[in-house]
Amino acid sequence: MAHLTILVISILAIGGVVVRPFKIAEAVWAGAGAMLLVLCGQLTPGEAAAGFNRGTDVYLFLTGMMLLAETAREEGLFDWLAAHATKLANGSPKRLFVLIYLVGVVVTVFLSNDATAVVLTPAVAAAAKAAKVKKPMPFLLICAFIANAASFVLPISNPANLVIYGGHLPPLLHWLRQFILPSIFAIGGTCLMLYLSQQSELKQHIETNLPIPQLSHGGRTAVSGIILTAIILLIASAIGIQLGLPTAVAGVLTSAVVIISAKKNPWGVVKGVSWSVIPLVAGLFIIVEALNKTGMIQNLSAALQQSAAHSVNGATWYSGLAIAFACNLMNNLPVGLIAGNVVQVAHVPEIVKSSVLIGVDLGPNLSITGSLATILWLVALRREGHTISARAFLKIGFLIMTMTLLLALGTLWL
Secondary structure (H helix, E strand, O other): OOOHHHHHHHHHHHHHHHHHHHOOOOHHHHHHHHHHHHHHOOOOOHHHHHHHHHOOOHHHHHHHHHHHHHHHOOOOOOHHHHHHHHHHOOHHHHHHHHHHHHHHHHHHHEEEEEEHHHHHHHHHHHHHHOOOOOOHHHHHHHHHHHHOOOOOOHHHHOOHHHHHOOOOOOHHHHHHHHHHHHHHHHHHHHHHHHHHHHHOOOOOOOOOOOOOOOOOOHHHHHHHHHHHHHHOOOOOHHHOOOOOOHHHHHHHHHHHHHHHHHHHOHHHHHHHOOOOOOHHHHHHHHHHHHHHHHOOOHHHHHHHHHHHHOHHHHHHHHHHHHHHHHHHHOOHHHHHHHHHHHHHHOOOHHHHHHHHHHHHHHHHHHOOOOHHHHHHHHHOOOOOHOOOOOHHHHHHHHHHHHHHHHHHHHHOOO
């Protein structure tokens, strides 16, 4: 009965995060589920605290990235980038599409998929507005899809990568040997499929005679902070240091330097950050802690181990595909937490673990609630005055995700 109670509460809470009934924020559903598990006696306060503490590195990582993004937005960096992008496009929507996609790849690879959702989306919205684009959604969709498609090029490209490997990431060169080919196929395939799906929408006018705003001293400082953060994360990843604290320190210091040098009120940056993401993630960590008590991890680990013993190839395909679609039912953060525990307990071959990671990272391109990055993208969209229905996203995502997932998993053997 206790296990059933945990499952019911967890499913309702995660369902609330995914569906957002009555337009209640995702963080409320995750937090309510975590609190209810404690109030019903299914988790002790100590167990809930342990679940919360498991997410410390992710909270720090997100805090640093959101501070960097909001500081850059306040200093007009996005408007400056938007003007340059539209000028380089020279009136061609197709060229603008490619430019935004390439920038998205760079941001995702070196600053994480969450940074792409938080940092790039406002920049693209600003570019579309400056260029007087009537249908900006094809360009905004790039931010969502590339955030997941390029999120396993490097260990730092997605916080979910930290979860899968339990904080013990492989050496950087080993990682690149394992994931560089699947990443190339995922990035290239996503670009092609997204372009084909939006081809008719890209036939529109783009303004070319745009003034280029001057980048302020604070904007230049924000750029320096973002570049320095990327370098710090690469070094931390290469030597095996957890990424949360360095990211948080870089974000806080960059914001502080910009605010002090410009003699601005820090409240402008603080209130602009989507802080609700932190309790959302924390609630999901606590819910997964409760699910561990049901024996789910042990049962899944045993099933995966048995499947791998019977056929490594079969386990690789089955686990990658199953995880990818599960992410869209539960969001890839709780699925990644569960999958990470499963592969660590099961001690499966490296190729199976790699397929699980690809499923967690690439699978969320199917739906708007598949990953934390896509949820952050939705938050950024709403802030910029744009919306997209779950059905419209699913229609595009089904073809893109399934095709690129099969390509990425297939290249693991190469």
